[in-house]
Amino acid sequence: MSTRKYRLQVEGMTCAGCEKRVERALSSIGAKNVEANFRRGEAGFELPEPIGIEQAKEAVHKAHYKAGEAEAVHQQKGSAIRDEGGEDYDFIVIGSGGAAFSAAIKAAEYGAKVAMIERGMIGGTCVNIGCIPSKTLLRSAEIQYLAKNHSFLGLHTSAGPADWKKLVEQKDELVKRLRRQKYMDLIDEYGFELIRGEARFINEKTVEVNGDELTAKRFLIATGASPSIPDIPGLKEVDYLTSTSLLELKELPKRLAVIGSGYIGLELGQLFHRFGVEVTLMQRGQKILPGYEPEISEAAEKALTEQCIRFIAGATFERVEQNGDLKKIHVTVNGEKKIVEAEQLLVATGRKPNTDALNLQAANVQVGPRGEVLADGYLRTTNPRIYAAGDVTLGPQFVYVAAYQGGIAADNAIGGLARKVNLDVVPSVIFTDPAIAAVGLTEKQAKERGYEVRTSVLPLDAVPRALVNRETTGLFKLVADAKTGKLLGVHLVAENAGDVIYAAALAVKFGLTAEDLRESLAPYLTMAEGLKLAALTFDKDVNKLSCCAG
Structure with a gap:
């Protein structure tokens, strides 16, 4: 007996108990694999022939909930796009970070022929220049700090100067190992193809890489984001650092100035401060973390100020200049002009999507005002062949969100599902x-x-x-x-x-x-x-x- 899968909007569910009542109501008419979700306001199920969707709606109504729009989900075993022909690949993934690998693995499991295109380092931001390197160094800084600073009478601990070069070497070894184990080794494990080079769209179903034209039935743009540099006079002429290059320094500076006090500025500022660097965090706003609860912002600033990290709030950045190795940041605060001097300057003012080289207009893919790829709730772009996931969409900038989105994109693009992204609860x-x-x-x-x-x-x-x-x-x-x-x-x-x-x-x-x-x-x-x-x-x-x- 054949079945057809549906996704039905259900209004009125408010708790897990409601989910159970809807599931029982649908099961009572013969629906299979029923799963209701009160947060998404929907129920997914399969109906054996000859049961129709109107019977399912009636069952939901009798359970005292309102049935809304129903959507047939076309699901097949294996790739749902195998019947389309003539292209080189079923699925081309552009990028190789969390979203890209999650999608490529899922697509390969569907039996699709998958290619991944990467212009730089395999693994994306998290393993190479983000989460992994920064957090292992943060842990080393914590140990150094606690050895010198604690509140326990009777403990006489101390720590000599840190060997920064060795810490960086150990960090690099960890990054190299995890990049191999969690990314590169998986390419052969799941059997998709890695193509090194810059991808550029020629038309709606073709990209050019290294002079070769490659076609696919579906694409995923998962090219991530990179540091955004503000337009401050003189900054382009200065040897400034980003979150990437800061963690590649071979020696610690005496002073570090940081433009921006978001999560990158706070984490890296505290990291270097704990290794004895004099750190000054500068920001345009009056409070750090303005998107957080006021009490949280105040508590965080109090904690970091108690550790002798210096904050300059409400700053207008007039210009930046460099004399030898010394950087000078000219700011105005409450009408008063100040100069912050430091041997190193970190620019930590957010991130921008990596879309400039993709030639997206040739693929009929629209972008937003910051260059972010515009995607709907199913991660489809304005070209129904092309999906987008991860930081390139400027959603929540977390690797776990990117991986979640990558899996959904593959389910929809290759599996023929109609999964909708739900980011209501993102820690x-x-x-x-x-x-x-x-x-x-x-x-x-x-x-x-x-x-x-x-x-x-x-x-x-x-x-x-x-x-x-x-x-x-x-x-x-x-x-x-x-x-x-x-x-x-x-x-x-x-x-x-x-x-x-x-x-x-x-x-x-x-x-x-x-x-x-x-x-x-x-x-x-x-x-x-x-x-x-x-x-x-x-x-x-x-x-x-x-x-x-x-």
Whole structure:
């Protein structure tokens, strides 16, 4: 008996219990492989002949939910585009980072003939110049800092000068090993072809690489992003650094000036400061991390200022000049002219998509004002043959988001599915010390969406783990729907915030309430216990509770 797969919009689902009721209703008429999702407001299922979609809608209606638009999903075993002919490949992936490899692996598993085109280093930003190299050096800086600075009486620790050159060599060895294990070795494992060179579209289904013309049934643009350089007079004539070249320095400077204090500036600024470099972070705005909760921004700035990192806020950058090895950054702050001098200058003012060389207009692919590839919820561009995923779309700039999108792009382009991207719950982490993490809505965003909001702010000195660590600068903030108690957002500045935020992401994703957190057992003397204590803070003063009394 043949079946047909559908995706049906369902209004009125608000929780996991609603999902179960919809799934039971559809199963009762003979639907198979039913999966409802209240957050996406949809249900996916297969209907054996002769059951029709109208019967499915009626079943949903009888379960007291509203059935909306239904979409037939054309799914086949193997590649869904094999019946198209004449092209060199089923799928050409341009780029070789997280999104590209996720898509290429998924497409190969469908049985598609896949080629990957890369003009530079295999592996993209994360493994080569981003997450891996920066975080391993951040860990070394943390160890160096703790050896010299701690709050425990009776401990007499010290650390000599760091051998920066050896640390960089060790970092490079790790990058080389992971690039081989997690990227290059997988090319043969999954059997797709790697083509070295610059890809340039000639028309809607053809790219030119090294003088050769290659055609494909489907394409994925996953070329990532690179540092964006602001238009400051004199900057182009100065030997400035980016996040890439900074981590390739052979020796530490005495002073480092940083233009920009987003996550890159904060992480790398603290990294070099902990190795004895005098660091000055400069920004146009009055507050660091303006997109975060105000309490989070203030706590983060307080923690880093306590570590003697210098901030200059509200700066207008007049010009930059260089005399020998000395860089001079001329700024105006509150009408007062200042000059910041440093041996090295890091420019950390965001990233721009790598689309300039692709000749996208020849492929009828539209880009946005910053050169980002425009893609719909299914990751299709304005050319239905071509998809886009990862940083090149200027969505959330995280490798795990890129990999998620790459898999969806392959499912849709090659598998014939109609999967829609859902980025409602994306955790973010800034790997400073203390770390900064967030997931879900801020208080302001929640109000803008029409929620009646309750918030809870828990200082870190109310968290036992922070007390025993003797590191109490930071806080937890919860944002909840005042009517239902559901968590809408979680934000924190704390040690291990990056680990805590995954539990928070699950709570937000699955609609847990503050009461759910209060009624769940939290292991004592963990930073994650702060989630429960922050939930208690909605209604109680946790300082008046005994240990574990929550």
